[in-house]
Amino acid sequence: MEVGFLGLGIMGKAMSMNLLKNGFKVTVWNRTLSKCNELVEFGASIGETPAQVVKKCKLTIAMLSDPAAALSVVFDKDGVLEQTGSGKGYIDMSTVDPETSSKICQAITSKGGAFLEAPVSGSKQPAETGQLVILAAGDKGLYEESIPAFDVLGKKSFFLGQVGNGAKMKLVINMIMGSVMNAFSEGLVLSERSGLNPHDLLDVLDLGAIANPMFKGKGPAMLKSNYSPAFPLKHQQKDMRLALALGDENAVSMPVAAAANESFKKARSMGLGDLDFSAVHEILKMTKD
Ligand SMILES: NC(=O)C1=CN([C@@H]2O[C@H](COP(=O)(O)OP(=O)(O)OC[C@H]3O[C@@H](n4cnc5c(N)ncnc54)[C@H](OP(=O)(O)O)[C@@H]3O)[C@@H](O)[C@H]2O)C=CC1
Ligand SMILES: O=CC(=O)O
Numbered sequence: 001m002e003v004g005f006l007g008l009g010i011m012g013k014a015m016s017m018n019l020l021k022n023g024f025k026v027t028v029w030n031r032t033l034s035k036c037n038e039l040v041e042f043g044a045s046i047g048e049t050p051a052q053v054v055k056k057c058k059l060t061i062a063m064l065s066d067p068a069a070a071l072s073v074v075f076d077k078d079g080v081l082e083q084t085g086s087g088k089g090y091i092d093m094s095t096v097d098p099e100t101s102s103k104i105c106q107a108i109t110s111k112g113g114a115f116l117e118a119p120v121s122g123s124k125q126p127a128e129t130g131q132l133v134i135l136a137a138g139d140k141g142l143y144e145e146s147i148p149a150f151d152v153l154g155k156k157s158f159f160l161g162q163v164g165n166g167a168k169m170k171l172v173i174n175m176i177m178g179s180v181m182n183a184f185s186e187g188l189v190l191s192e193r194s195g196l197n198p199h200d201l202l203d204v205l206d207l208g209a210i211a212n213p214m215f216k217g218k219g220p221a222m223l224k225s226n227y228s229p230a231f232p233l234k235h236q237q238k239d240m241r242l243a244l245a246l247g248d249e250n251a252v253s254m255p256v257a258a259a260a261n262e263s264f265k266k267a268r269s270m271g272l273g274d275l276d277f278s279a280v281h282e283i284l285k286m287t288k289d
Contacts, residue, residue, distance in 0.1 A: 001024050001025070001059070002024070002025040002026075002027070003019055003025070003027075003057060003061060003149060004047065004056065004057035004059065004061065005026055005029070005044075005060070005061050005062075005063070006061070006064065007030060007031075007062055007063040007064040007094070008030040008036060008039065011093075012030070012063035013039070014124060014127035014128040015093075015127050017128075018128070018152055018153060020042045020043050020044055022152040024149065025043075025045075027044065027045045027046070027056050027057055028044045028046060029047045029048070029049065029053045031069075033046070033048075049078035050073050051078045051079060051080065054082075054083040054084055058087060058089065059146065059149070060080065061092075061093055061149070062080075062090070062091070062093065063093045066094070066096065066238050067096045070096050070101075070104065071100060071103065074104050074107060075107065080108070081107055081108070081111065084108050084111050086112040086113070088112075088113045089114045089139075089146070090104075090108050090115050090116075091115075091116045091136075092104060092115075092116075092117050092118070093118045095119045095170050095171070096117075096242070097171070098163075098246075100167075101117040101164055101166070101167045102164055104117075114139040115142070116138040116139050116142045116143055117136065117137050117138055117163055118135065118146075120134055120135065120153075120154065120170075121170065122154070124230035127153075130153055130154065130155070131154065131155045132153050132154040133158070134150050134157040134158065135160060136157060136158065136166055137159065137160040137165040137166035138163040138166070168246060170239075172243065174240070174243065175240060175244075177214070178236050178239065178260045179260045180212075180214070181214070181236075181260070182260040182263050182284070184215060185280055185284040188201065188222060189284050189287070199220075199223065202215065202219045218276070218278045222278050222281045227276040227281075227282075228275075229274060229276045231276060232274055232275070232277065233267055233272055233275055233276065234268055234273035235277070236280075237265060237273070240260060243257060244258060244261060263280050263283050264277070266283050267279055267280050267283045
């Protein structure tokens, strides 16, 4: 099966590599084209523009930073829209808001193409090991055609109905994740400042009702102030912002998420946006009497 892949950041690189290792023919494009070279060593071809990739491939996947990037790759000159049409499928796996996804869907389908949004839950390591959770919505036929690729990329795929539902599900999940990360950081700081050993806190947490892979995976690194990026903080703050907008639209009060968003914004303003989102810990560590 031949697949196009647009966007070779932390996630896109790991996902396209996985497709290559599992026998897919992959044509890649990235805004910074030099990032394609590593994939070429593993057998990928390069498309010079998103339009060229779509022209060559029946199925094209995108994994881009945010709504602006997702729109630009579709609508700008040499973009996806120039070559989509009947028989072409476009799957956007970026985390965006439902409005962005719907705008892209409308443009693609009005040219006869098929569209699926399919954001993912799971970070760099699950992307490398094909353990993502795929939250698809949109064209059911395209979803079914894409299952061989989704089976390589993820451990489970959900089809959630109409376009927008995948984006909403992803935003709700990441809103919870961002809020929990803030509470976790506060707990680490409180344990240390009140004279406890925070490593003991990690051990106790891991045995109780709120044990989770995020505490286990990120806690020890956070205690060493190691924030090597798996999920960049700037993207987590984007997700909080988009989730809060979804809350506005639906008149859902979210004071916990709003406070967490403020911490992520502060971290961004201090230049921590490219670090892992756990770097919000640095902001919470700064609070003193
Ligand atoms: N990292 C993670 O753990 C997870 C991330 N996500 C989501 O997946 C998406 C990608 O994340 P991730 O790989 O971490 O992000 P990165 O920041 O590592 O990569 C972003 C990608 O988007 C491209 N890009 C940015 N702006 C534009 C633009 N204007 N036009 C074209 N391309 C652009 C970048 O190109 P260039 O190389 O040229 O800068 C790069 O390929 C995001 O929506 C994120 O929220 C979802 C689940 C987990
Ligand atoms: O979006 C990030 C993730 O870990 O999922």
